Amino acid sequence: MYRIAVLPGDGIGKEVTRGAVKVLQAISDRFGHTFQFSYGLIGGEAIDREGTPLPEQTLHMCKQSDAVLLGAVGGPKWDKNPPHVRPEKGLLQIRKEMNLFANVRPVTFYESLAASSPLKPHVIEGADFVIVRELTGGLYFGKPSERRVEKGEEAVVDTLFYKRAEIERIITFAFTLAQKRKKKVTSVDKANVLESSRMWREVAEQVAKRFPDVQLEHMLVDNAAMQLVRSPKQFDVIVTENMFGDILSDEASMLTGSLGMLPSASLSVDGPALYEPIHGSAPDIAGKNKANPLATILSAAMMLRLSFGLTEEADVIERAVKQVLNAGYRTADIAQHGDFVLSTTEMVEKVKDAI
Amino acid sequence: MYRIAVLPGDGIGKEVTRGAVKVLQAISDRFGHTFQFSYGLIGGEAIDREGTPLPEQTLHMCKQSDAVLLGAVGGPKWDKNPPHVRPEKGLLQIRKEMNLFANVRPVTFYESLAASSPLKPHVIEGADFVIVRELTGGLYFGKPSERRVEKGEEAVVDTLFYKRAEIERIITFAFTLAQKRKKKVTSVDKANVLESSRMWREVAEQVAKRFPDVQLEHMLVDNAAMQLVRSPKQFDVIVTENMFGDILSDEASMLTGSLGMLPSASLSVDGPALYEPIHGSAPDIAGKNKANPLATILSAAMMLRLSFGLTEEADVIERAVKQVLNAGYRTADIAQHGDFVLSTTEMVEKVKDAI
Numbered sequence: 001m002y003r004i005a006v007l008p009g010d011g012i013g014k015e016v017t018r019g020a021v022k023v024l025q026a027i028s029d030r031f032g033h034t035f036q037f038s039y040g041l042i043g044g045e046a047i048d049r050e051g052t053p054l055p056e057q058t059l060h061m062c063k064q065s066d067a068v069l070l071g072a073v074g075g076p077k078w079d080k081n082p083p084h085v086r087p088e089k090g091l092l093q094i095r096k097e098m099n100l101f102a103n104v105r106p107v108t109f110y111e112s113l114a115a116s117s118p119l120k121p122h123v124i125e126g127a128d129f130v131i132v133r134e135l136t137g138g139l140y141f142g143k144p145s146e147r148r149v150e151k152g153e154e155a156v157v158d159t160l161f162y163k164r165a166e167i168e169r170i171i172t173f174a175f176t177l178a179q180k181r182k183k184k185v186t187s188v189d190k191a192n193v194l195e196s197s198r199m200w201r202e203v204a205e206q207v208a209k210r211f212p213d214v215q216l217e218h219m220l221v222d223n224a225a226m227q228l229v230r231s232p233k234q235f236d237v238i239v240t241e242n243m244f245g246d247i248l249s250d251e252a253s254m255l256t257g258s259l260g261m262l263p264s265a266s267l268s269v270d271g272p273a274l275y276e277p278i279h280g281s282a283p284d285i286a287g288k289n290k291a292n293p294l295a296t297i298l299s300a301a302m303m304l305r306l307s308f309g310l311t312e313e314a315d316v317i318e319r320a321v322k323q324v325l326n327a328g329y330r331t332a333d334i335a336q337h338g339d340f341v342l343s344t345t346e347m348v349e350k351v352k353d354a355i
Numbered sequence: 356m357y358r359i360a361v362l363p364g365d366g367i368g369k370e371v372t373r374g375a376v377k378v379l380q381a382i383s384d385r386f387g388h389t390f391q392f393s394y395g396l397i398g399g400e401a402i403d404r405e406g407t408p409l410p411e412q413t414l415h416m417c418k419q420s421d422a423v424l425l426g427a428v429g430g431p432k433w434d435k436n437p438p439h440v441r442p443e444k445g446l447l448q449i450r451k452e453m454n455l456f457a458n459v460r461p462v463t464f465y466e467s468l469a470a471s472s473p474l475k476p477h478v479i480e481g482a483d484f485v486i487v488r489e490l491t492g493g494l495y496f497g498k499p500s501e502r503r504v505e506k507g508e509e510a511v512v513d514t515l516f517y518k519r520a521e522i523e524r525i526i527t528f529a530f531t532l533a534q535k536r537k538k539k540v541t542s543v544d545k546a547n548v549l550e551s552s553r554m555w556r557e558v559a560e561q562v563a564k565r566f567p568d569v570q571l572e573h574m575l576v577d578n579a580a581m582q583l584v585r586s587p588k589q590f591d592v593i594v595t596e597n598m599f600g601d602i603l604s605d606e607a608s609m610l611t612g613s614l615g616m617l618p619s620a621s622l623s624v625d626g627p628a629l630y631e632p633i634h635g636s637a638p639d640i641a642g643k644n645k646a647n648p649l650a651t652i653l654s655a656a657m658m659l660r661l662s663f664g665l666t667e668e669a670d671v672i673e674r675a676v677k678q679v680l681n682a683g684y685r686t687a688d689i690a691q692h693g694d695f696v697l698s699t700t701e702m703v704e705k706v707k708d709a710i
């Protein structure tokens with residue numbers, strides 16, 4: 001029996017997690033597994049109901065589970081809230097509290113979606129890489145992060161902080177992953193400006209010595225933002241700081257034409273992992289049964305593979321998604337002029353049928 | 356008489372500034388202006404010859420000039436140097452010392468270059484926007500930026516710092532620019548995570564009140580990185596923090612297919628401005644007469660317009676560049692299979708001929 005904590009969150013988070021749970025149920029029917037789902041509040045709805053974006057009870061439930069499936073958090077309703085009662089704070093807190101230091105964002109080219117990408121087919125055809133984003137440090141978590149008065153003037157400060165051991169941990173993770181893939185790590189930093197990046201580069205060099213079969217390349221973050229668009233096929237595993245990873249992975253989603261296609265896994269050293277689509281809560285289409293559930297369904301597949309070791313089951317989901325796309329089924333975000341557009345629930349049914 | 360300080364710097368910096376100076380001479384011949392050029396050291400060569408990336412003498416000369424034209428700095432030779440004797444430090448210092456707070460990076464779509472862009476033509480056709488990057492604050496300049504030992508562990512810190520007045524100055528600049536353009540400002544931040552971004556957003560709202568004819572929109576930096584690729588036509592003026600601007604502008608260069616096409620201006624409140632291509636020193640092709648001089652030539656055009664008020668002359672250069680591209684002339688970076696590839700000096704001659 002696998003215990004899965006489901007945190008639908010806000011906006012389309014509810015719809016897409018519902019879809020992924022249905023797909024997981026289809027897998028359990030076919031393979032005879034038992035998935036036990038328990039539900040918790042996070043984000044805006046948790047603020048409304050419990051006064052905090054990450055209730056103690058939710059965190060407890062997640063820590064007791066074998067894996068967590070999260071939808072998305074946030075919405076205009078809470079945008080003016082003070083920092084500690086913002087939906088996003090719940091997400092940042094759960095990452096920190098569960099020690100989810102490694103965010104893994106695979107970017108896969110889908111032949112059948114080439115038309116939805118703003119990039120030319122020859123640029124993206126065959127691209128297949130993973131962005132490994134450090135998730136519990138860097139500019140997101142450094143202290144101080146505050147307003148202050150300096151020489152009588154109003155000012156503000158945020159802090160990019162890393163312990164050397166944190167850098168080493170994420171880079172080692174990236175090398176281990178690359179060893180199972182195309183054996184190349186691109187470490188992205190801004191070593192010509194930031195001291196943290198210079199340490200990052202040093203650590204990367206050191207870690208590389210332990211992986212003689214993996215090639216290490218350094219790339220400045222501005223150049224990386226360009227290269228992702230210019231020639232994404234050059235990449236295998238990209239590893240980078242939290243904020244840089246946030247920016248680069250959203251950019252990279254354009255290879256598939258939509259954020260609605262990209263799953264992610266957030267892993268800790270030994271506790272349960274968390275799986276979530278990289279897209280947000282999309283308040284504009286929330287509740288309209290329009291959202292693309294595939295990123296969350298693909299996140300569930302990552303869960304089966306990485307948390308439960310259910311490789312075949314994960315493959316079945318991923319193949320089902322490909323098959324559905326090949327058959328021409330599209331949600332609005334990936335539809336082209338003339339395509340027949342499916343709702344969220346219809347797309348989920350198609351994937352279930354294919355399983 | 357206009358006094359122009361020329362800082363060729365390292366790598367292809369020398370070749371591209373030489374080209375731009377020739378083009379400026381062609382303009383002076385045609386329009387009867389006198390441009391007086393004086394040359395200074397910066398970057399790696401300054402380190403080699405003077406022991407510092409920004410010699411006092413260079414800074415003095417620049418401050419006495421009417422405008423500065425810079426090539427590029429940096430190269431592998433100095434990559435292992437300690438931070439204060441790195442070529443890039445010279446660039447950061449001159450920006451800070453001359454108070455060049457507003458970096459203006461126009462992104463123009465060239466019909467004739469649509470084939471070199473990795474983006475589909477319908478995505479980029481007609482795109483025309485400007486990235487306004489704050490250049491003397493933010494994550495680049497905040498203190499502390501240092502290694503430290505925390506609870507017995509090695510650690511490192513960088514700091515994103517702004518005075519409220521600095522944020523207000525750059526946002527006001529962006530609104531003033533938008534007023535002369537399509538009247539839309541996209542303020543890019545990470546307000547769901549960073550305190551500095553929340554102040555940034557507040558200030559943007561306040562400044563917007565003084566510009567009722569200009570539309571203000573906020574966009575998260577991860578989303579902006581995606582939107583630049585997905586639908587760049589939506590933008591008019593983008594304004595953002597130093598590090599964010601560095602990343603987004605390199606990414607945006609892909610609309611034209613090459614970093615070798617993008618000029619920039621760095622402006623201060625009342626001192627001389629600095630003009631430089633956004634590309635770097637490209638050590639791999641340095642000295643080979645292969646570099647694309649157009650970004651620097653277009654930077655010189657910006658100088659004529661913004662520092663000297665020579666609008667017609669600037670137009671003449673920009674039209675000459677378009678004409679040369681329309682005629683099919685290409686340096687290697689923007690050439691397609693089958694194109695006849697020109698050297699740096701040949702490209703400069705073509706532009707001169709067109710003037």
Ligand SMILES: CC(C)[C@H](C(=O)O)[C@@H](O)C(=O)O
Pocket residue numbers: 074088091092246278280547548577
């Ligand atoms: C919602 C937000 C706090 C979050 C982040 O910035 O990490 C999101 O953009 C993501 O990438 O998961």
Ligand SMILES: CC(C)[C@H](C(=O)O)[C@@H](O)C(=O)O
Pocket residue numbers: 192193222429443446447601633635
């Ligand atoms: C060379 C480097 C320090 C510089 C920067 O990061 O500002 C460059 O990338 C730029 O964009 O002008």
